Amino acid sequence: MIGYYISLAMRSLRGTPILSALMIAAIAVGVGASMTVLTLNYMMSQNALAHKDDVLYAVQLDSWDPNGAYNRGGRGNEMPWQLTYRDAEALLRSDIPTRQVAMHRFGFTVTLEDSEVRPFVAETRVTTRDFFSMFDVPMLYGNIWNEDADTSPVQTVVLNKALNEKLFGGEDSVGKTVELNGEPFTVAGVIDYWNPSPKVYDLNNNPFSDSEEIYIPFGLHRKFQIYSWGNTNGWNSPDPEVEGYEGHLLSESVWIQFWVELDNDTRKKEYENLLTGYIQQQKEQGRFQRPLKFGLTRPSEWLVLNEVLHDDNRVLGWASLAFLLVCVVNAVALLLAKFLRKAPEAGVRRALGANRNAIFIQHLIESSCIGVLGGLIGICFALLGLSGIRMLSMGQIDQIASMDWLMMLAAIGLAILASLLAGLYPAWRISRTNPSIYLKTQ
Amino acid sequence: MLKMQNIRKSYRTDTIETHALRDFSLEVNEGEFVSVTGPSGSGKTTFLNIAGLLETPTGGEYLLDGQEIGGLSDRDRSRMRNEKIGFIFQGFNLIPDLNLFDNIDVPLRYRGFNTKERRRRIEKSLEQVGLSARAKHLPAQLSGGQQQRVAIARALAGEPRFLLADEPTGNLDSLMARQVMELLEFINEWGTTIIMVTHDPDLARRAQRNIQIVDGQVSDLRQSIAQEEIATV
Numbered sequence A: 001m002i003g004y005y006i007s008l009a010m011r012s013l014r015g016t017p018i019l020s021a022l023m024i025a026a027i028a029v030g031v032g033a034s035m036t037v038l039t040l041n042y043m044m045s046q047n048a049l050a051h052k053d054d055v056l057y058a059v060q061l062d063s064w065d066p067n068g069a070y071n072r073g074g075r076g077n078e079m080p081w082q083l084t085y086r087d088a089e090a091l092l093r094s095d096i097p098t099r100q101v102a103m104h105r106f107g108f109t110v111t112l113e114d115s116e117v118r119p120f121v122a123e124t125r126v127t128t129r130d131f132f133s134m135f136d137v138p139m140l141y142g143n144i145w146n147e148d149a150d151t152s153p154v155q156t157v158v159l160n161k162a163l164n165e166k167l168f169g170g171e172d173s174v175g176k177t178v179e180l181n182g183e184p185f186t187v188a189g190v191i192d193y194w195n196p197s198p199k200v201y202d203l204n205n206n207p208f209s210d211s212e213e214i215y216i217p218f219g220l221h222r223k224f225q226i227y228s229w230g231n232t233n234g235w236n237s238p239d240p241e242v243e244g245y246e247g248h249l250l251s252e253s254v255w256i257q258f259w260v261e262l263d264n265d266t267r268k269k270e271y272e273n274l275l276t277g278y279i280q281q282q283k284e285q286g287r288f289q290r291p292l293k294f295g296l297t298r299p300s301e302w303l304v305l306n307e308v309l310h311d312d313n314r315v316l317g318w319a320s321l322a323f324l325l326v327c328v329v330n331a332v333a334l335l336l337a338k339f340l341r342k343a344p345e346a347g348v349r350r351a352l353g354a355n356r357n358a359i360f361i362q363h364l365i366e367s368s369c370i371g372v373l374g375g376l377i378g379i380c381f382a383l384l385g386l387s388g389i390r391m392l393s394m395g396q397i398d399q400i401a402s403m404d405w406l407m408m409l410a411a412i413g414l415a416i417l418a419s420l421l422a423g424l425y426p427a428w429r430i431s432r433t434n435p436s437i438y439l440k441t442q
Numbered sequence B: 001m002l003k004m005q006n007i008r009k010s011y012r013t014d015t016i017e018t019h020a021l022r023d024f025s026l027e028v029n030e031g032e033f034v035s036v037t038g039p040s041g042s043g044k045t046t047f048l049n050i051a052g053l054l055e056t057p058t059g060g061e062y063l064l065d066g067q068e069i070g071g072l073s074d075r076d077r078s079r080m081r082n083e084k085i086g087f088i089f090q091g092f093n094l095i096p097d098l099n100l101f102d103n104i105d106v107p108l109r110y111r112g113f114n115t116k117e118r119r120r121r122i123e124k125s126l127e128q129v130g131l132s133a134r135a136k137h138l139p140a141q142l143s144g145g146q147q148q149r150v151a152i153a154r155a156l157a158g159e160p161r162f163l164l165a166d167e168p169t170g171n172l173d174s175l176m177a178r179q180v181m182e183l184l185e186f187i188n189e190w191g192t193t194i195i196m197v198t199h200d201p202d203l204a205r206r207a208q209r210n211i212q213i214v215d216g217q218v219s220d221l222r223q224s225i226a227q228e229e230i231a232t233v
């Protein structure tokens, strides 16, 4: 019977092409607009680390100014987002976490001897080796550097797939040499394509930018006098007695991102005790003059805390749904007009043995057909809208301004829901009307 | 077969209450061909609609095929209408964007027959009304008389026990009217009970029995015969 209703619906839609087009357009425009916004919001709220949400923690220590709490435009929990170098170095000595990562963004000038490739600057991450296993970075060739490279200078590098393609034509480059800032580095490994968006592990600058091209060990700071290419925040001037780069490493400037993996609650408790003890010990030495406070935050909460999805986006999401509702109301009016015009036919069907439900379902299916068609066109509108946003953002948010299958299904679902909603009242009206009225007026 | 006892039907609008049927009692037996006459607005269509379960009476008792209709749900009434009753209207009431085949298909769909059975019945009833060659035509491509024959085919396809016709010849010229009447008589000979409302005294007289409705009531039988005689003179 469903097949019969669908064929009746298609015939009916073809019978009034302009009215049908208007109704389909109303649904399509509403679905297109709301899916554009909802897709952006959905992609922005992705958590690439969801499967590790109960073991990973971003570490914060309140080492900030005793005269005023840390404040980043009203966001966050009034603690610095990053650690000082000296605190990171101290925490790395703990063996409570299964894994721990200290890291920040940087940039290296890359040159390749005897090569056509001109020198260029590559996005770099300076990190301890646990980064790769903690964030599930897939390896293509070779391996990560050894543990000693986290604390002592070893000139070794891991490339991402794209850079390996650019430098070595995509072949296994393990053991080969690249020059970074004029110094030779040995390729330890190459990672496969990996580009989580938003970049949960570092939300400091653009959370939707691409992952880094080059990864080098944390032990190289002093040798290359590495500063952060991301955010560095400070509140006092460095100790005048310690000069130069060493002064920077000992300063209260925060610029190191720190994550730990704690397998269970016992471990977490232990780590909390460690942090408490550490802060107390530092207090005795005259640091950490604010009330004792630290943060261990799961990836999902970290995304919320960092307001990756702004309140504005949420409001826009609701506004787009309100717009869809307006489109639905329009569709209700058009459907009602159409159904009432066809009321005599419904009367004849009733006389020939259709019960009220049959008439109701027939008309509801007709409006669902409008929904499916509107949904398909709505997806096209949303894809257009998203590509427009990609163009306006100049590649800043390429990854999030695209629809996945789930979102396409959601679009169809939304369209059917909208059209069912639109069809409910007209279909009900028509099914409740006494058929004799239409049969008598002859 | 059909038994109505003290049926009342009134319509209430904001200002006035119309009594379309009052104290209406009637019995029709299996296989009868009953014609119904009466002035315009006297309640003939209302009577047919109640008989055909399209409207519910305000009061009174109605038995169809031995079954009390009063307490039935919409679902049951619709099934009874589908299985036992065929309708023919003055305005034909074919669905304009369905071809003849699909028009006749409508009641069979609600009956739940499979494709093969529906096809068999559609072809048979089209043949009965002599329009087999036109199965793929749209109603608008036919003359009035042909359209009414399609409507009859549609009413017959479900093999109803009971055919209700509301001025089936009202929109037809006399030649076509006679053809339709002959068709109805033929159908009646094969056992279908027919109630036909008509304005045409000639046609009314051809039925086995004539009743007259005046002011929402069956008027005295003798009176109706007398009137008929006046009409014939």
Ligand SMILES: Nc1ncnc2c1ncn2[C@@H]1O[C@H](COP(=O)(O)OP(=O)(O)O)[C@@H](O)[C@H]1O
Pocket: A437, A440, B011, B012, B018, B019, B020, B038, B039, B040, B041, B042, B043, B044, B045, B046, B047
């Ligand atoms: N749906 C309705 N609402 C209000 N009045 C109605 C309705 N249907 C019929 N009537 C009134 O009931 C009376 C009988 O109508 P009807 O049965 O159509 O008469 P007939 O078919 O004999 O011409 C008329 O006065 C008519 O105006």
Ligand SMILES: [Mg+2]
Pocket: B044, B045, B046
């Ligand atoms: Mg009438």
